[in-house]
Amino acid sequence: MKRSVVAVAVAVVAVATTVLAGCGSGSGSGASANPSSTVDASGDTGGALNAVGVAPEVAQKVNGLPLAGTPGSGLTRGVTATSVKVGCVNLNAFFPNPDTAFKARIDRANAAGGVNGRKIDFLGCNDDGGSADANLAISKRLVEQDQVFAMMQFSTFATPQVTDYLNQNEVPFYGWGFLPGFCGTRWGFGFNGCVVSSGISSIPYGWALTANNSMFPASGIPYQDIKVAFIGTDNDSSRSSFDDAEKVLKADGGQTVYNKSIMPLTGVTDYSPYIRPALAEKPNAVDLNVGLATFGQVVAALKGGGYTGPVFNTSGYLPGLLERQPALAAALEGSYSLSVIPPVEMKTPFNDQMVKDFEGANVQLSQATIFAYAQADMFLSQLAAAGPDLNTKTFDQAVNGGGYTYTSSTPGGPASLPFPAGHFVPADCGAPMQVVNKKYVVKGPYKCFTSVQTRP
Incomplete structure (x- = not known):
């Protein structure tokens, strides 16, 4: 096959x-x-x-x-x-x-x-x-x-x-x-x-993960009010995953104001040129698909551009890592992510x-x-x-x-x-997670959703 x-x-x-x-x-x-x-x-x-x-x-x-x-x-x-x-x-x-x-x-x-x-x-x-x-x-x-x-x-x-x-x-x-x-x-x-x-x-058939977008309401912004900017690295997989996320967001009543994956994975010293066009669309939520090695720099560029809203990163839940890497914990502080199985912070x-x-x-x-x-x-x-x-x-x-x-x-x-x-x-x-005081905190129940068909 x-x-x-x-x-x-x-x-x-x-x-x-x-x-x-x-x-x-x-x-x-x-x-x-x-x-x-x-x-x-x-x-x-x-x-x-x-x-x-x-x-x-x-x-x-x-x-x-x-x-x-x-x-x-x-x-x-x-x-x-x-x-x-x-x-x-x-x-x-x-x-x-x-x-x-x-x-x-x-x-x-x-x-x-x-x-x-x-x-x-x-x-x-x-x-x-x-x-x-x-x-x-x-x-x-x-x-x-x-x-x-x-x-x-x-x-x-x-x-x-x-x-x-x-x-x-x-x-x-x-x-x-x-x-x-x-x-x-x-x-x-x-x-x-x-x-x-x-x-x-x-x-x-193709299916998009509805659970990935469950991070958004965990921030306190209801779907009907959310305006998301999807910002990713320059590869087809980022574009594909964000296209799926945009379809799910539309089905949930949310709005996508920006969706581009054009940021180089490495070799960037100034991320502001990749951030400014997204912020010009006035998002109140930003979903990043970037390497963790550069996550802090991208967030810094967002803040430098005047953005004060929540930041999301589906893949940012990495149990055990914050304790071993304080600098990464600081970079992820406040950001939201998702655990695809009940997280270890959840007693079961x-x-x-x-x-x-x-x-x-x-x-x-x-x-x-x-x-x-x-x-x-x-x-x-x-x-x-x-x-x-x-x-x-x-x-x-x-x-x-x-x-x-x-x-x-x-x-x-x-x-x-x-x-x-x-x-x-x-x-x-998934269960939505947030980094608070350099620790992962569960921000909502573990739930399952109906996947959204993306093709044919």
Whole structure:
């Protein structure tokens, strides 16, 4: 299945916005797994505890669409009577030490007897060093030599050459659904679904995340009064994501007064020429899609131009990072962002268990480790659904046959996600966050929304 250039470019922006996530982070020592502030959502039965990630009408639209990839043929690669072998590839520079979180979740499952009588034999993670060719070579070794049944892919270099190989060889692979290989494929499972469908022409429908715009009313400005300036870096993915956001904003009754992604990602010393045209349109809200390394300078240019309203950055929620990088915390002060799963600052049974698992295994809290834990939780759920007679056919039938929905192992985790719909649409959920006194603060409940169709 051929992927569009726009979708591949989304990964570049994801790297740009999270490029500082790995800086100053270690494997286990350092920042505590405990969040710096807490909102109790343990009684939020209508939100965080029972979040449904895909609206029924959206799921109905995509159910029945053909999946790319080899149907399960009954392979037992990596499966014995007592174990299931799992591999991992990551990009450690940007997503450091996800193996510690994978292992923390898997160790708890193994301690409870495994899944259907089988322990998980996790081989640890291999760093691809930022090379798609290295990722492919490692993936092939894990499949053909180490004989893994499934694989965790936590790298922006899991390009179509990698995911097509895994998809053709009946290897379930798990990751963050902003890469094209997690969209429309039989064996690719984003823990938050497929979030880049708008940019992938090979699947028939595109969907915009309504949750992303839920940051706006968290600032106190109702949709009917908001006038947003979207300012982004000069790439197709920024333009695509902002076009989606503008469609959602219009559906919610808001107004877009400026939408341009023309700012160079690097090499700029004076951002005012890119800010002045946006401020001339008199916005009362500014949504930025810029690298965190330059976020403070862009905000300074906004303030220097007389802007005093709220600033938004969808990708600005990076748990654990503010404590490790005070300068970044100062740059993000006051800005709003979004957590796509219930944030660690929100008390839920899932988060309580995760923090306990992290502390027991000395896992450092970060975006990478939280998302890795979520991926492992989904894999364990799907493994259980496949039943004791485990092979690629029983797995495929159980998970992609239309009767399976991922639900977190304890309430208050990632939103429930039905498959095969999750191969085509996102889990459209989020909680608005704000940086206050250099800490993330929850500014609203964790909610799920109906995605807006962007094409055809």
